[in-house]
Amino acid sequence: MKRNFSFYPARALRRFAGALALTLALAVPVSATDVPPLVSASWLNAHLQDPGLLVVDIRSAIDGGGSRAYAAAHVPGAVHSDYDKAWRVTRENVPFLLPSVPVLERLIGELGIDETSRVVVVPAGVHVTDFGAAARVYWTLKVSGVKAVSILDGGFAAWQQAKLPVAQGATAPSPTIFTATIDSSLLAQVSEVERIQRDGGATLIDARPLSYFSGKEKAARVAAYGHIPDAHNVDSAEFYDDRSNRLKPMEELASIASKLPPGPIISYCNTGHWAATNWVVLHEVLGRQDVRLYDGSMIEWAADANRPVKSARTKWDDLKKALGLGS
Numbered sequence: 001m002k003r004n005f006s007f008y009p010a011r012a013l014r015r016f017a018g019a020l021a022l023t024l025a026l027a028v029p030v031s032a033t034d035v036p037p038l039v040s041a042s043w044l045n046a047h048l049q050d051p052g053l054l055v056v057d058i059r060s061a062i063d064g065g066g067s068r069a070y071a072a073a074h075v076p077g078a079v080h081s082d083y084d085k086a087w088r089v090t091r092e093n094v095p096f097l098l099p100s101v102p103v104l105e106r107l108i109g110e111l112g113i114d115e116t117s118r119v120v121v122v123p124a125g126v127h128v129t130d131f132g133a134a135a136r137v138y139w140t141l142k143v144s145g146v147k148a149v150s151i152l153d154g155g156f157a158a159w160q161q162a163k164l165p166v167a168q169g170a171t172a173p174s175p176t177i178f179t180a181t182i183d184s185s186l187l188a189q190v191s192e193v194e195r196i197q198r199d200g201g202a203t204l205i206d207a208r209p210l211s212y213f214s215g216k217e218k219a220a221r222v223a224a225y226g227h228i229p230d231a232h233n234v235d236s237a238e239f240y241d242d243r244s245n246r247l248k249p250m251e252e253l254a255s256i257a258s259k260l261p262p263g264p265i266i267s268y269c270n271t272g273h274w275a276a277t278n279w280v281v282l283h284e285v286l287g288r289q290d291v292r293l294y295d296g297s298m299i300e301w302a303a304d305a306n307r308p309v310k311s312a313r314t315k316w317d318d319l320k321k322a323l324g325l326g327s
Contacts, residue, residue, distance in 0.1 A: 034148075035118070035147070035148045035149065035150055036150060037138070037149075037150055037151060037280060037284040037285055038150060038151055038152075038153040038247070038285070039120060039150045039151075039152060039153060040152075040153050040154075040158075041152065041153075041154065041158045041159045041161075041162040041164060042162065044075065044120055044152055044159070045159075045162075045164050048075075048076060048077055050118065052116060052117055052118050053117075053118045053119075053120070054079070054111070054112055054113055054117050054118070054119050054120075055075050055077055055078035055079070055119075055120045055122060056078065056079055056080075056081055056111060056113075056119060056120070056121050056122065056137070057070050057074050057075065057078040057079065057080045057081070057122045057156065058080075058081055058082070058083040058087075058121060058122065058123055058133055058134060058137050059080070059082070059083075059122075059123065059124050059156070060082045060083040060084035060085065060133065061084050062083060062084055062129060062130060062133050063123065063124035063126050063127070063129075063130040063133070064124070064126070065124050066082055066084075067080055067082060067170075069124070070170070071168065071169055071170055072168065073156075073160070073166040073167070073168060074122075074156065074166060074167055074168075074171075075122055075152075075156065075159055075164075075166070075167070076165060076166065076167040077167070077171055078122060078167075078171060079111055079112065079171050079172075079173040080170065080171075081107075081111055081137075083123075083133040083134075083136070083137060084133075086107055087099075087107070087133075087136060087137055087140055088136070088271070088272075088295075089103060093303075094296055094299060094300045094303065095221065095271070095299060096271035096272060096273070096295070096297075096299065097272075097295050097296060097300075098140060098143065098187065098272075098295045099140075101180050101182065104140070104144045104178075104180045105144075105178050105179065105180050108141070108144060108146065108178045108180070109175055109176055109177055109178035110173060110175045111173050111175075112173040112174040112175060112176055113141075113146060113176070113178060114176045114177065114178050115145055115146065115147075115178065115179065115181075116148075117146060117148065118148040119141060119146060119148065119149045119150070120149075120150050120151070120152055121134045121137050121138055121141075121149065121150070121151045121152065122134075122151075122152045122155060122156055122159075123151070123152070123155040123156070124155050124156055124157060125152075125154045125155020125156055125157030125158055125159075125245050126155070126157060126245060127242070127245065128236060128237045128240040128242070128274075128277070129273070129274070130155065131151075131155075131240060131245075131247070131277060132236060132273045132274050132276055132277045133273070134151045134152075134155070135151070135276035135277045135279065135280040136272065136273055136276035138150075138151055138276070138280060138284075139186065139276050139279055139280065139293055142183065142186060143182060143183050143186050143187055144178075144180045144181070144182065144183075145179075145180055145181035145182070145183065151280075153246055153247075154244070154245055154246050155245065157245060158245075158246075185290075185292070186279075186283075186291075186292055186293065187292060187293060187295065188266045188268075188292040188293065188294040189294075189296075190294070190296050190300055190301065192266075193228070193266060193268070193294050193296075193301065194307065196266065197228055197229060197230065197307075197308070201264065202263065202264035202265060202266050202290075203232060203260060203261050203263060203264065203265050203266070204228050204230060204231035204232065204265075204266050204268065205231065205232050205233075205234050205260065205265055205266065205267045205268070205275075205278055205282075206227045206228070206231045206232065206233045206234070206268060206269065207234060207235065207236040207267055207268065207269040207274040207275040207277065207278045208227075208233070208235065208236075208269045208270060208274060208298075209235050209237065210233060210235065211327075212227075212270070213226075213227045213231075213233040213235075214226070214227075214311070214312040214313075215227075215310075215311030215312050215313035215317075216312070216313065216317060216326075216327065217326075217327030218298075218327065219270040219271075219298070219299070221270075221299055222270055222298045222299055222302050223299075223302040223303055223305075224298075224302040224305075224309045224311070225309070225311045225313045226309045226310050226311025226312070226313065227298075227309065227310055227311070228268070228298075228301060228307075228308070228309065228310070229308050229309070229310040230310075231268075232260060232261075234256070234259075234260070234278060235274075236269070236274040236275070236277035236278050238256050239253055239256060239277060239278070239281045240277070247281065247285065250285070250286075253281055253285060253286060254286060257281070257282060257286055257288070260282075263290070264290040264291070264292075265282060265288065265290065265291045265292070266291075266292050266293075266294050267279045267282070267291065267292070267293050267294065268293075268294040268296075268297040268298065268301075269297050269298065270297055270298050270299060271295075271297055271298075271299055272293055272294065272295035272296065272297045275293055275294065275295075275297060276293060279291055279292075279293045
């Protein structure tokens with residue numbers, strides 16, 4: 001028999017409608033558009049018990065921490081995954097690359113993350129390179145098909161500064177089955193970078209400090225001094241406030257980014273680490289649509305002597321290095 005709602009009091013109908021809306025909301029996966037790239041410590045504390053929420057503490061040697069720091073104190077319920085040991089791999093003699101699909105599926109699934117999880121990545125919150133680790137993990141999860149990802153703004157340091165409760169020891173993850181769906185719109189392959197460097201079609205952004213970009217110094221594992229020709233230099237540290245150990249306010253980020261040409265962007269650095277910060281700022285925070293990360297970066301690019309590299313390095317720089325006075 002068809003139910004006639006006209007016999008129900010208005011208050012009961014409102015309660016029914018509210019309960020129905022809540023049921024539907026819980027049944028529908030969180031849309032990526034509903035998930036901010038950064039969440040505060042107070043937000044995380046209020047949502048720790050949410051179904052499907054998973055907190056991943058990524059502290060490592062990069063921030064002076066790692067599993068010991070995690071065991072000493074961490075966000076309650078957080079699982080640990082050492083950024084420096086798990087999230088980048090060597091393939092075809094190129095280090096620090098995005099893992100293969102089988103490795104990604106194992107890594108992410110063993111943490112208890114599946115395609116519907118709501119993930120919050122927790123770095124130490126101590127410097128810009130540490131934020132880059134969180135940005136790289138964030139990007140890796142997004143590339144792999146995890147839609148709902150955020151970074152704890154200010155990292156674990158912000159959690160402690162807020163005097164929120166901590167846990168000791170280790171939280172064992174609950175492994176699940178994760179099936180990766182690679183989002184190629186976020187990833188640039190070396191063949192694409194070669195074509196763009198030759199023919200144009202996108203802006204290359206070098207996220208390294210100016211001294212690396214200009215060729216005055218280089219990372220030990222990069223084969224050549226300098227940068228990919230025609231690249232723009234936007235040091236990832238420009239987006240970061242060292243005093244608060246957070247990204248700068250939105251208006252400052254937008255002001256820095258406004259100097260870049262419109263259109264597609266490919267972000268790179270030495271290893272795709274600093275470049276991940278630029279990717280997060282441009283694509284996730286500021287909403288520029290066509291921004292990709294080149295994870296091979298200068299280590300891969302300069303490994304082939306046939307690929308062009310532009311440098312302002314001089315013979316005097318080489319002499320100073322020979323004398324132990326420079327890089």
